[in-house]
Amino acid sequence: MEIGLALAILGAAAATMLAGIGSAIGIGIAGQTSAGVISEDPDKFGLTIVLTALPGTQGIYGLIMGFLILFRTGLLGGEVIALTTAQGLGLLFAALPIGFVGWYSAIYQGKAAAASIQLIAKRPEEFGKGMIYPVMVETYAVFALLMSIMIFMFLPF
Amino acid sequence: MAVAKMKKVYLIGHQTEKDYTLSLLQRMAVMEVSDLQGKMLPDTAWAELLEQDGAQESLQELEVRLLEVRFALDFLNRHYPQKKGLLSGLEDNRIPMELHNFKSQAVAWRQKAQEVYRELRRADDKLMALRNDETRLQNLRLLLKPWEKLDLALQEIRNTLQVCLELGMLPAEELAAFRTALTAAAEDAFLTEVHTDRDESFILTAYAVSSKETLQEALKQFTFNRQDFASLQGTAGENLLRIEDELAQAAIQRRAVLEEAGIQAAFREQLNCFSDYLVMERDKNQLVNSLARTENAFVMDGWVKEKDLSHLEQKLAVECKTVLCLAREPEVDEPFPVALENPPFAAPYEFITKLYGTPKPRGIDPTMALTPFFVVFFGICMSDAGYGLIIAALGAWMLWKVKLGPALRHVFKIVLACGISTIFFGALIGGWFGGLIPVQPFFFNALEDPMRMLIYALAIGIFQILVGMGIMFYWKVKEGKWMDAVFDQLFWALFLAGLILLAFPQTAGAARVLALGAAAGLVLTQGRAQKGIVKKFLSGLFSLYNVTAYLGDILSYSRLLALGLATSVIAMSVNMLSAMLGGTVIGSVFMVIMLVVGHLFNLVINILGAYVHSSRLQYLEFFNRFFESGGRPFKPFKLNTNHVNVAPGAPLGPEPRETMAV
Numbered sequence A: 001m002e003i004g005l006a007l008a009i010l011g012a013a014a015a016t017m018l019a020g021i022g023s024a025i026g027i028g029i030a031g032q033t034s035a036g037v038i039s040e041d042p043d044k045f046g047l048t049i050v051l052t053a054l055p056g057t058q059g060i061y062g063l064i065m066g067f068l069i070l071f072r073t074g075l076l077g078g079e080v081i082a083l084t085t086a087q088g089l090g091l092l093f094a095a096l097p098i099g100f101v102g103w104y105s106a107i108y109q110g111k112a113a114a115a116s117i118q119l120i121a122k123r124p125e126e127f128g129k130g131m132i133y134p135v136m137v138e139t140y141a142v143f144a145l146l147m148s149i150m151i152f153m154f155l156p157f
Numbered sequence B: 001m002a003v004a005k006m007k008k009v010y011l012i013g014h015q016t017e018k019d020y021t022l023s024l025l026q027r028m029a030v031m032e033v034s035d036l037q038g039k040m041l042p043d044t045a046w047a048e049l050l051e052q053d054g055a056q057e058s059l060q061e062l063e064v065r066l067l068e069v070r071f072a073l074d075f076l077n078r079h080y081p082q083k084k085g086l087l088s089g090l091e092d093n094r095i096p097m098e099l100h101n102f103k104s105q106a107v108a109w110r111q112k113a114q115e116v117y118r119e120l121r122r123a124d125d126k127l128m129a130l131r132n133d134e135t136r137l138q139n140l141r142l143l144l145k146p147w148e149k150l151d152l153a154l155q156e157i158r159n160t161l162q163v164c165l166e167l168g169m170l171p172a173e174e175l176a177a178f179r180t181a182l183t184a185a186a187e188d189a190f191l192t193e194v195h196t197d198r199d200e201s202f203i204l205t206a207y208a209v210s211s212k213e214t215l216q217e218a219l220k221q222f223t224f225n226r227q228d229f230a231s232l233q234g235t236a237g238e239n240l241l242r243i244e245d246e247l248a249q250a251a252i253q254r255r256a257v258l259e260e261a262g263i264q265a266a267f268r269e270q271l272n273c274f275s276d277y278l279v280m281e282r283d284k285n286q287l288v289n290s291l292a293r294t295e296n297a298f299v300m301d302g303w304v305k306e307k308d309l310s311h312l313e314q315k316l317a318v319e320c321k322t323v324l325c326l327a328r329e330p331e332v333d334e335p336f337p338v339a340l341e342n343p344p345f346a347a348p349y350e351f352i353t354k355l356y357g358t359p360k361p362r363g364i365d366p367t368m369a370l371t372p373f374f375v376v377f378f379g380i381c382m383s384d385a386g387y388g389l390i391i392a393a394l395g396a397w398m399l400w401k402v403k404l405g406p407a408l409r410h411v412f413k414i415v416l417a418c419g420i421s422t423i424f425f426g427a428l429i430g431g432w433f434g435g436l437i438p439v440q441p442f443f444f445n446a447l448e449d450p451m452r453m454l455i456y457a458l459a460i461g462i463f464q465i466l467v468g469m470g471i472m473f474y475w476k477v478k479e480g481k482w483m484d485a486v487f488d489q490l491f492w493a494l495f496l497a498g499l500i501l502l503a504f505p506q507t508a509g510a511a512r513v514l515a516l517g518a519a520a521g522l523v524l525t526q527g528r529a530q531k532g533i534v535k536k537f538l539s540g541l542f543s544l545y546n547v548t549a550y551l552g553d554i555l556s557y558s559r560l561l562a563l564g565l566a567t568s569v570i571a572m573s574v575n576m577l578s579a580m581l582g583g584t585v586i587g588s589v590f591m592v593i594m595l596v597v598g599h600l601f602n603l604v605i606n607i608l609g610a611y612v613h614s615s616r617l618q619y620l621e622f623f624n625r626f627f628e629s630g631g632r633p634f635k636p637f638k639l640n641t642n643h644v645n646v647a648p649g650a651p652l653g654p655e656p657r658e659t660m661a662v
Helices: A003-040 A042-073 A085-122 A124-154 B015-028 B057-079 B099-147 B172-185 B209-218 B236-290 B306-319 B347-356 B367-382 B385-401 B406-429 B450-478 B482-501 B508-525 B533-556 B559-581 B585-626
Strands: B006-014 B031-033 B095-097 B163-171 B190-196 B200-208 B225-227 B297-305 B324-328 B644-646
Touching: A003 A042, A003 A085, A042 A085, A042 A124, A042 B559, A042 B585, A085 A124, A124 B347, A124 B450, A124 B559, A124 B585, B006 B015, B006 B306, B015 B031, B015 B236, B015 B297, B015 B306, B057 B099, B057 B236, B095 B099, B099 B190, B099 B200, B099 B236, B099 B644, B163 B172, B163 B209, B172 B190, B172 B200, B172 B209, B200 B209, B236 B644, B297 B306, B306 B324, B347 B367, B347 B406, B347 B585, B367 B385, B367 B406, B367 B450, B367 B559, B367 B585, B385 B406, B385 B585, B450 B482, B450 B533, B450 B559, B450 B585, B482 B508, B482 B533, B508 B533, B533 B585, B559 B585
Parallel strands: B095 B644
Antiparallel strands: B006 B297, B006 B324, B031 B297, B163 B200, B163 B225, B190 B200
């Protein structure tokens, strides 16, 4: 196997791995708070589940990037193409924005979501506002995914 | 796009018609009754005539009846749960009923409810007693179990004139030492080990009465717990058998009690209806606490939507003899409760506005403005026509096939609209189930040309922001603050337009003039609140920095592209992974399962994302331009029934006027 292909695989792995770690931690934080709220009022399950699921999107964004790289290299559903080291590095770099931003933003989104879950525990009518804070964190994961995809699309090969 | 106009309404009438008037208001659900408690219309000339109206004794009576009915329903639901369908939480299964029927049936229900309550209360008491018995027996069984092998009648284990007999337990590891100490202290002492489990030994000891004190001194160091069963007859084994027997008896009795009480489950429906009736009467009587009264008249005030007022006046005129209805406009700064009024296509989206907050009484209702944007954004974020079909089908099915309450109807209207929008944008720029059905998008494929899609996304964002500024401009002009309108909205809009047009070579020349002109306007006007020419100028210059906020908001719309791509890429991945499974027969089965599960997962995740992000773009990027929340929602006095649907404001029928004791 060429070193270029190995680098591309590292990119796919890193995007999925880092963002996935973040999402797991983020949902964990939000889930713990949700469980506490549910113990007091099981009727709030519907509201808390939305907020708890929010930090999960980063993991999905990472997965998307991973899949895109696997498709591009032909490891998934096609002929494996030959990549130069530089091309492999390019794919690796494309994976970094969503990998790292996904990782950290999911954790902090989980914290913001946990706080919002406590907000709706006391004032369920403020669900709309409670949703905004974690979604504001998500913005940066979306930007990172966008940049990852842009780099990926415009890699010159 | 408006907050409903409200009128302050005073109702004055004779006490004999108070109950009737309240009942009318309750069914019409048009008036929010203010609490007059503590503020007895101090500014009216007739203030000194008024006193606080008090709750009737009947309120307490109603509360007691309600508690009884709720106890009975609770008992029935606990012991005889009803089977619930998948959709039972969503369906509106209320029984339609005219008020006079409702009232006349309540007499029979009341009778029945009392009977049922008595029966169930008796059953509950019996069950409680049985449970106490069972607990007692189970505890005793636990205590006796270790002594099962002791074939000595328990009543004989006591002290005789010569011999002390004792049962007791001690930690298993102390047993050997205990035995040694016992025989050392009294030679004729006897010890037998009846039973030993993991960490405790159960022993019988016997010794002469004469050596009792020596022994007690010697055995102090051991944790020996005496047990006394002298009150029981027969051996432990016999007692255990008896306990089993009694427990079985108790179980049989419990079944019998439950079976007997189960007959009452047939009246569940009636209890439910009666509970609705009681809640209706309770609410009405509770509201009396908010009223004021003179000796013979009642007074209430509250808020009514302007469009409902004539209907209310007419009803009161026709159906009441003495009730006078006075209405006035709210005073200049008087806050009034906020109800939103929107045409049918936008009314469901009031839900999205309300999740953020209620507009101010004299503020803007953003519902109509956000409606098209929300639907379009949702469609772009999903951008898969196949998924759109599923969402739209779900919405349509719920609306046409399931009987929904008004709130849920609104939700599924949003679902249907968003589904159709998803089909549209999916067909335009996305695909069908991520390319599973190979139809080329009509416009272009966003996945292949993301740059183009990004530009469209940002353009939609700029458009929405400009619409928001336009609304604010219109509002300021309407309020007569044309300076704010021109300086804060128009200049900014022109400045942004200029900056954007700079990007196109054809318009760059004109754009430069436009941008610089608008910037100059901003520098000159944005500091107008400051004192002193220097402060004004600096403040104006600094305001240009706000352009970063606008740019940030516009860039935020790039999420429309990113979320759309996310849907497509995951859908494609699902297809590709499924395709790898195909080939053999078993493989094909797994392929189909993988396709269904994968696409369902993608659908759910992306609905969450599309909903959340479409809302966010309204709440932050759009609302920031013009919307202020902070109003108090309008809460009309109305019926709160769960099982009976009383026709609102329907003709009363031949109902006799009830007269209340004055």
